Amino acid sequence: MCKLFNKQENRDLQQNQQRRSFLKLSMASALAGLGVAAANQVMATSGVIKEPPQPENVLTPEAALERLMAGNDRYVAGHSTPLNFEHERAALVKGQNPYASILSCADSRISPEFCFDEQRGDLFVARVAGNYLTTDFVATLEYAAVVLHTPLIMVLGHESCGAIQAAIDAVDNSTQFPGHIQSIASALAPAVRAIDKQSKNRIDDVVKMNVIQNVQELKKQTPILNRLVAEKKLLVVGGVYNLKTGKVDMVA
Structure with a gap:
C-alpha cells in the first residue's frame, strides 16, 4: 500500500x-x-522610421565622438556652420535619429547644439543644474539609446558651475537652500566629498569629479545601458566646457 x-x-x-x-x-x-x-508601440510614437531622416547621423560610437569633438573645434575657431532651419524642418517631419545624447548642465551659458556646432535633430539633450543623474534622466538616455539608436552619451559639465558651488557650501558650511534647491546640493555632495578641501582649484576639480562619477554611474545602469556598453554599441564619455574659450575638454 x-x-x-x-x-x-x-x-x-x-x-x-x-x-x-x-x-x-x-x-x-x-x-x-x-x-x-x-x-x-514606443517606436511607432517616437518619430523613429525605418529609413533615417538624417543618414549622416548613422555612426559608430567612435565616429560619433569624433564628429562631436570636430564640431567643438569649429565652434572654438569661430567657423560654425550656418544654420538652415528650412532644410531641417522638412527632414525632421519624418522622424529623428540623433547621433549623440548630451546630459548637460542647465546653465544658460552652455548650449550643446552651439558648442558642438550641430543643428536640430543631431543631438538628444537632457539638461539639469549640475548635470547629474536621476531616474528620469536615466530613462531619457535609455530611450535615446534603445529606441533612437543613439550610439554616444556625453555628460557635459562646465567651469564655475553654480550648482557645484552650492554643493560645496552645503557640505562645508551646512548651508540650507530654499525650496527644492537643496536636493541639487545633496545630489552633488558625493563629488564634493571626493575632492580634498585643500585643493587649489577645488570647484573645477569637483566639476570634473561630478562628470566622472556620472559617467561611471551611466555605464552601470541596468538593464539597457550597461548591456549596450558591454556590446560596444554605446560609448559613454564626459567633458567639461570652458566658459572663456568654448572648448570642451574630455575628462572621462
Whole structure:
C-alpha cells in the first residue's frame, strides 16, 4: 500500500512540476510578447522610421565622438556652420535619429547644439543644474539609446558651475537652500566629498569629479545601458566646457 501511495505521489509531483514549468514558459512567452509589443508601440510614437531622416547621423560610437569633438573645434575657431532651419524642418517631419545624447548642465551659458556646432535633430539633450543623474534622466538616455539608436552619451559639465558651488557650501558650511534647491546640493555632495578641501582649484576639480562619477554611474545602469556598453554599441564619455574659450575638454 505504501509503495502504491509513493508511486501515486511521485506521479502527482511530476505532473505538478510539469504544470509549473508550462506556466513559467507561458508567462515568459507572454512577457516577451508584451515587451515586443511595447517596444513597437514606443517606436511607432517616437518619430523613429525605418529609413533615417538624417543618414549622416548613422555612426559608430567612435565616429560619433569624433564628429562631436570636430564640431567643438569649429565652434572654438569661430567657423560654425550656418544654420538652415528650412532644410531641417522638412527632414525632421519624418522622424529623428540623433547621433549623440548630451546630459548637460542647465546653465544658460552652455548650449550643446552651439558648442558642438550641430543643428536640430543631431543631438538628444537632457539638461539639469549640475548635470547629474536621476531616474528620469536615466530613462531619457535609455530611450535615446534603445529606441533612437543613439550610439554616444556625453555628460557635459562646465567651469564655475553654480550648482557645484552650492554643493560645496552645503557640505562645508551646512548651508540650507530654499525650496527644492537643496536636493541639487545633496545630489552633488558625493563629488564634493571626493575632492580634498585643500585643493587649489577645488570647484573645477569637483566639476570634473561630478562628470566622472556620472559617467561611471551611466555605464552601470541596468538593464539597457550597461548591456549596450558591454556590446560596444554605446560609448559613454564626459567633458567639461570652458566658459572663456568654448572648448570642451574630455575628462572621462
